[in-house]
Amino acid sequence: MITPGTFELLATDPRSRARRGRLHTAHGVVETPVFMPVGTRGTVKAVSPRELEEAGAQVVLGNTYHLNIRPGMDVIEACGGLHRFMGWNGPVLTDSGGYQVFSLSRLRKVKHDGVEFNSHVDGSRIFLGPVEAMDIQRRLGADIAMVFDECAPYPCARDYACQSVDKTLRWAALCVEQPRAEGQLVFGIVQGGEHADLRERCARELVKTGFDGYAIGGVSVGEPPDVLLRGIDDSLTELPWRRPRYLMGVGKLWQILEAVARGVDMFDCVMPTRFARNGTAFTRRGRYPVKAGEYRLDTRPVEEGCTCYACRNFSRAYVRHLLNVNEIMGVRLLTLHNLHRYMTFMQEIRDAIAEGTFAALRESYRGLRGEKVNQNGENDD
Numbered sequence: 499m500i501t502p503g504t505f506e507l508l509a510t511d512p513r514s515r516a517r518r519g520r521l522h523t524a525h526g527v528v529e530t531p532v533f534m535p536v537g538t539r540g541t542v543k544a545v546s547p548r549e550l551e552e553a554g555a556q557v558v559l560g561n562t563y564h565l566n567i568r569p570g571m572d573v574i575e576a577c578g579g580l581h582r583f584m585g586w587n588g589p590v591l592t593d594s595g596g597y598q599v600f601s602l603s604r605l606r607k608v609k610h611d612g613v614e615f616n617s618h619v620d621g622s623r624i625f626l627g628p629v630e631a632m633d634i635q636r637r638l639g640a641d642i643a644m645v646f647d648e649c650a651p652y653p654c655a656r657d658y659a660c661q662s663v664d665k666t667l668r669w670a671a672l673c674v675e676q677p678r679a680e681g682q683l684v685f686g687i688v689q690g691g692e693h694a695d696l697r698e699r700c701a702r703e704l705v706k707t708g709f710d711g712y713a714i715g716g717v718s719v720g721e722p723p724d725v726l727l728r729g730i731d732d733s734l735t736e737l738p739w740r741r742p743r744y745l746m747g748v749g750k751l752w753q754i755l756e757a758v759a760r761g762v763d764m765f766d767c768v769m770p771t772r773f774a775r776n777g778t779a780f781t782r783r784g785r786y787p788v789k790a791g792e793y794r795l796d797t798r799p800v801e802e803g804c805t806c807y808a809c810r811n812f813s814r815a816y817v818r819h820l821l822n823v824n825e826i827m828g829v830r831l832l833t834l835h836n837l838h839r840y841m842t843f844m845q846e847i848r849d850a851i852a853e854g855t856f857a858a859l860r861e862s863y864r865g866l867r868g869e870k871v872n873q874n875g876e877n878d879d
C-alpha cells in the first residue's frame with residue numbers, strides 16, 4: 499500500500515488550474531476531483547453502502563458533532579469503529595463539528611480552548627474543542643480528520659473575522675499535535691470570511707504548520723456567487739499545489755465546475771440527497787420537481803439516457819406517484835438517481851481533465867448558471 503496522504507497529480511488542464519489527482523488513504527484510493535456524499539449520522543440517507551458503491555461513491559462523510567451526541571463514542575467503539583459500524587469499507591472523512599457547534603447549538607460559550615454548548619437533542623452541556631474533536635475523530639477511525647475551526651457567518655465584520663482566523667489557527671496547531679488513528683490524515687481549514695487578506699494569511703499560517711490537505715471553509719453560508727468564487731481564489735493563492743484542496747459544503751454543479759477550474763479537488767454537499775427527499779431531480783440540463791402535475795403521464799425515466807437503477811427500471815410517472823403518496827421507495831429511487839448524476843458528473847470532469855477537454859466540458863455546462871435553462875423549466879440556481 500502506498501503511504502496514506504500521498505497525493506499524485508496525474509494530469510493538469512492547460513487552460514485552467516484544474517487537476518486530475520489520486521489521493522491515497524488508509525482505506526483505499528480516491529480519484530480526484532471527487533464528490534463525497536454526506537452521511538452525517540452514520541448513513542447516507544435512504545441508500546445502503548452497496549448502493550453507494552454501485553453509484554460510484556469513493557468517500558463518505560461522517561460528522562463528529564452528531565455521532566458524538568448519538569449514538570456516542572462508546573457504542574461506535576464497541577462496534578469496531580465507524581467503518582465497521584456503518585458497513586462502509588471505503589475512505590471516510592469526518593467533519594470536526596466546528597460548523598455544527600456554531601450553527602446548531604444555542605447558548606454556546608466560546609472559550610480559549612473550545613466551545614461549551616447545549617446539545618440540540620436533550621439540552622445537556624457539552625464541551626468541544628480541538629483536543630476533543632481530534633479524540634473523537636481518532637476513535638471513529640476517520641481516514642481524513644478535519645481540524646476544529648470557527649466558521650464565521652456572512653456577512654462578517656472585519657474585526658470578528660480576524661479574531662475568528664486567530665482562533666482557527668490556534669486550534670489548528672493544537673489539532674495537528676493530537677494522537678491519530680492509524681494512517682489518519684488531518685486537513686487544515688482556511689477561514690477569513692469575505693476578507694481576501696485574512697484568507698491569505700490563514701492559508702499561509704496553516705501551510706507553515708503543515709497539513710496533509712487543506713480545506714476552504716466558511717463558504718456557501720449565504721454569500722452571493724461572486725463572493726463565493728472570490729473566497730475560493732483568495733484561499734487557494736497561498737496553498738501548496740502538491741496537496742489536495744477541499745471546498746466544504748459547496749454542491750451546485752456550476753460551482754463545482756468553477757471550483758475545479760480554480761484547482762479544487764474535493765467536494766461535499768447534502769444537495770443530491772436532501773433535494774431527492776423533497777422531490778427534486780438533478781439532470782445534465784438542470785433540476786426539476788418530479789412531483790409536478792405535468793409528469794403524471796410521463797413514461798420517460800427521471801433523466802433520459804441515465805444508466806442508474808431508477809432510470810433503467812422506472813418511469814417518471816411512477817417515481818412521481820411514489821413521492822406524492824409518500825412511499826419510501828420514491829425517495830430511495832430519486833436519491834439513487836441524484837447520487838448517480840453527481841458521480842457521473844465527477845467522472846466526466848476527471849475524464850475531461852485527463853483528455854485535455856475540460857474547457858469544452860465547462861462550456862457545455864454554462865447554461866446551468868442561469869434560470870429556466872430548458873423547455874421543462876428546469877434550472878440550477
Ligand SMILES: [Zn+2]
Binds near residue numbers: 805810
Ligand atoms: Zn437515473
